[in-house]
Amino acid sequence: MSSVALALDFGGTKVEAALVSADGVVIPGTRFRRPSGGSSDSATLQRAVLDVVREAHAALAPEHELLGVGIGSAGPITLAEGLVSPLNVPAWRDFALRDLVQRELPDVPVTLQMDGICITLAEHWVGAAQGYDNVMGMIVSTGVGGGLVLGGRTVAGPTGNAGHIGHIEAGGFDDACPCGGRGCLEAVASGPRTVAWARTQGFTGSTGEELAAAHRAGDPVAIAAIERSGRAIGQVVASATSLVDLEIVAIGGGFSHSSPRLFEAAREAVAERREFGFVTKVKIVPSGLSHDGPLIGAGALVHRADRVGG
Secondary structure, eight states, X not given: OEEEEEEEEEOSSEEEEEEEETTSOBOTTOOEEEEOOTTOOHHHHHHHHHHHXXXXXXXXXXTEEEEEEEEEEOSOEETTTTEEOOTTOTTOSSBOHHHHHHHHSTTSOEXXXXXXXXXXXXHHHHSTTTXXXXXXXXXXXXXXXXXXXXXXXXXXXSSSOTTOGGGSBOTTOOOBOTTSOBSBHHHHHSHHHHHHHHXXXXXXXXXXXXXHHHHHTTOHHHHHHHHHHHHHHHXXXXXXXXXXXXXXXXXXXXXXXXXXXXXXXXXXXXHTOTTOHHHHTOEEEEOSSGGGHHHHHHHHHHXXXXXXXX
């Protein structure tokens, strides 16, 4: 028998489920997806979750032993009660996602954490942060999420939201954020908000993919937009490193692939803290896991449970 975890990743654009092996691999043919979408109602979202959970469960082979279910969700969350309130999914406020899945699979243990913690676990386990024990993982996509591994174990905090770097404010930015803050990293550097800023400067496209293509073509507005977002990322990473002495930050998510310049601008912003070598030492690198990171991380909640702290 081979041990597997059923991994579920819920975000503002899609929900996915898959089986993840004990060596951190998404098992081919077991990955299923549905749209989530900020405009969906709660019943639609619940159906989407249950559909992908059932499909992934049905993909279990005779040689598989299902150890548990790991759920990574966009935040904020309420860890003790298993509730989720994804900022970009207004239909769910204090929704009992863990219980929904537990009722579907009553004989299997179910663990819920914020998606940023999951991506960080995945990078620490089999990704770009292998060999480091003080890590931040980040997702730069529809939103901006993050999580922490400190001293080799995740740090979730009392509510489960520690490491929520998307809602740290970046200096010099005043973009309004749905959370109520101004200049939050998510409000500046997420894919949709970067595109929105570019449109105020004359960009006529409407997606992150179009902005990335314009950047490759040398469009000055697209170049400025991606540099602006990269700088905000770097400023916040520098602040986080000042606080918890990070060694490496691994960044994934769809918009992180827009241009290498996003990473260069982030590193340049960190380098400005030149008098603080403990800050400028931090490495900012692309995810080593492509699009599999969130699912591998959800699976790690089961396979790497000894690394999951409070």
